[in-house]
Amino acid sequence: MDASQKKRDSAKAAMELIEPGTTLGVGTGSTVNYLIEMLPEIRDKIDRVVSSSEASTALLEENGFEVSSLNEVGDYDLYIDGADESNKHLQLIKGGGGALTREKVLAAAARRFVCIVDDTKLVGMLGSFPLPIEVLPMARELVSRRMLKMRGQPIWREGFITDNGNHILDVHDLQISNPLEMEARINRIPGVVTVGIFAHRPADILLIGGDNGVREMRI
Numbered sequence: 001m002d003a004s005q006k007k008r009d010s011a012k013a014a015m016e017l018i019e020p021g022t023t024l025g026v027g028t029g030s031t032v033n034y035l036i037e038m039l040p041e042i043r044d045k046i047d048r049v050v051s052s053s054e055a056s057t058a059l060l061e062e063n064g065f066e067v068s069s070l071n072e073v074g075d076y077d078l079y080i081d082g083a084d085e086s087n088k089h090l091q092l093i094k095g096g097g098g099a100l101t102r103e104k105v106l107a108a109a110a111r112r113f114v115c116i117v118d119d120t121k122l123v124g125m126l127g128s129f130p131l132p133i134e135v136l137p138m139a140r141e142l143v144s145r146r147m148l149k150m151r152g153q154p155i156w157r158e159g160f161i162t163d164n165g166n167h168i169l170d171v172h173d174l175q176i177s178n179p180l181e182m183e184a185r186i187n188r189i190p191g192v193v194t195v196g197i198f199a200h201r202p203a204d205i206l207l208i209g210g211d212n213g214v215r216e217m218r219i
């Protein structure tokens with residue numbers, strides 16, 4: 001089975017966790033796009049929607065949803081998003097699509113965070129996927145130098161500007177054996193807006209699409 005079918009299956013499984021009256025947070029990426037395209041089937045169950053990116057907002061609107069701002073909504077029920085990697089503690093690397101800052105904010109405000117992935121994303125140790133870091137443009141070289149000191153190889157995602165007007169560094173060759181510590185350490189570098197390690201706020205439920213259906217992991 002190809003990865004896109006596995007992504008579709010995990011998105012379908014997440015639909016079943018949406019209860020009537022839900023305020024739903026929507027992540028960003030190809031897996032979430034499958035979810036957004038299925039959401040009209042259960043639109044009666046959805047009270048309000050908040051979005052993690054301009055791209056997801058546009059697709060939600062195309063599918064007939066009006067998107068609320070997080071400031072209006074406050075803490076809310078359920079956030080569904082993909083990931084680039086997950087370990088068995090449901091600590092994640094996110095930001096392959098560059099939407100990590102708003103994704104982290106939406107994950108923080110959600111009472112429940114469901115992560116939808118295909119089975120290639122489950123790893124023993126985070127870090128094979130280059131770690132995205134959103135940085136202020138004027139701090140890009142400073143953060144790059146600090147990442148070199150941490151034995152990472154930062155590559156500027158040239159030509160890409162985030163929805164917040166910032167730059168992304170993709171940091172290769174990091175072995176993230178302690179995601180909580182690494183997240184806190186990178187967050188302390190001046191000019192870092194968001195690091196794509198989601199360990200302080202991991203997912204609550206991981207839905208993994210595979211050849212034999214969807215497997216669920218919880219913490």
Ligand code: 5RP
Nearest residue numbers: 029030031082095096097099
């Ligand atoms: C975007 C993300 C995505 O969730 C992540 O990149 C996974 O994407 P996809 O569902 O396309 O595999 O963090 O910033």
